[in-house]
Amino acid sequence: MKIQNSTALVTGASRGIGRALVGALLEAGAKRVYAAARDPGSLTGLVEAHPDRVVPLQLDTTDRQQVEAAARAAADTNLLINNAGLLSAYGLLTTPPEVLEREFATNFYGTLAVTRSMLPNLEKSGGAVVNLLTVVSLASMAGLGGYSASKAAAFSMTQALRAELKKRGVAVHAVFPGPVDTEMARDLTLPKTSPEQVAAAIVEGINLGEEDILPDPMSRQVFDQWKRDPKAVEQMFAAM
Ligand SMILES: NC(=O)c1ccc[n+]([C@@H]2O[C@H](COP(=O)([O-])OP(=O)(O)OC[C@H]3O[C@@H](n4cnc5c(N)ncnc54)[C@H](OP(=O)(O)O)[C@@H]3O)[C@@H](O)[C@H]2O)c1
Numbered sequence: 001m002k003i004q005n006s007t008a009l010v011t012g013a014s015r016g017i018g019r020a021l022v023g024a025l026l027e028a029g030a031k032r033v034y035a036a037a038r039d040p041g042s043l044t045g046l047v048e049a050h051p052d053r054v055v056p057l058q059l060d061t062t063d064r065q066q067v068e069a070a071a072r073a074a075a076d077t078n079l080l081i082n083n084a085g086l087l088s089a090y091g092l093l094t095t096p097p098e099v100l101e102r103e104f105a106t107n108f109y110g111t112l113a114v115t116r117s118m119l120p121n122l123e124k125s126g127g128a129v130v131n132l133l134t135v136v137s138l139a140s141m142a143g144l145g146g147y148s149a150s151k152a153a154a155f156s157m158t159q160a161l162r163a164e165l166k167k168r169g170v171a172v173h174a175v176f177p178g179p180v181d182t183e184m185a186r187d188l189t190l191p192k193t194s195p196e197q198v199a200a201a202i203v204e205g206i207n208l209g210e211e212d213i214l215p216d217p218m219s220r221q222v223f224d225q226w227k228r229d230p231k232a233v234e235q236m237f238a239a240m
Pocket of ligand 1: 011012013014015016017018037038039042059060061062082083084085086106110132133134135176177178179180181182183184185
């Protein structure tokens with residue numbers, strides 16, 4: 001689908017990639033962007049800068065009532081960007097089970113719940129769903145074992161939804177960023193891409209109809225290797 005004249009909804013728009021996506025969508029000609037955040041107060045600056053095109057929404061993707069209310073309030077959405085994500089589960093042998101559950105609640109179940117709730121209009125409008133995954137959806141990094149597992153589950157979900165929704169006229173895109181310079185990656189010492197660059201690449205990938213969007217140099221390198229030799233990616237991440 002084309003971004004021009006679309007009506008988009010971005011989850012996790014308070015900061016980081018989500019906030020940059022709102023800007024990139026506006027720049028690419030979206031008619032309206034629903035900026036969804038757990039704390040709508042975090043959206044004040046965005047809304048003030050674009051009062052006619054940015055609509056704030058309260059949305060914790062793990063809260064069923066808020067998911068249903070957001071779907072009703074943003075029923076004209078034809079581009080859903082599931083960006084909200086959590087990184088709090090590290091080693092699988094040391095992370096408390098309740099922390100792992102929270103990670104899956106946002107990264108897997110929340111993404112699925114929001115997608116299901118928005119389907120009626122996505123189908124009616126021949127729209128698109130975009131899921132923010134990560135290079136560690138492709139192979140696990142042990143130090144991020146809980147996060148990797150939840151994002152691998154989200155990748156599997158993305159593939160299943162792509163197959164099911166293709167027949168129903170809805171495109172499903174996956175995005176596999178490497179390290180991005182946001183709050184989530186603040187402790188990571190690897191080179192990072194800016195959220196604005198990643199957002200611009202995502203918007204371009206949607207416009208081009210790319211199923212798998214690789215928004216930075218590391219994502220392109222890892223994805224290429226994974227297509228040729230998935231075991232090599234597992235081994236590379238195991239050594240990091
Ligand atoms: N940064 C990276 O290196 C990197 C790399 C690959 C993929 N990603 C993925 O890109 C996406 C955006 O990450 P980011 O780097 O922008 O991280 P970030 O700066 O930590 O932002 C995460 C966003 O998700 C929101 N969020 C978390 N749990 C939520 C929930 N249950 N309901 C609604 N919103 C929730 C946060 O809201 P609050 O402000 O309320 O906390 C925040 O807006 C995530 O899916 C992440 O996994 C990031």
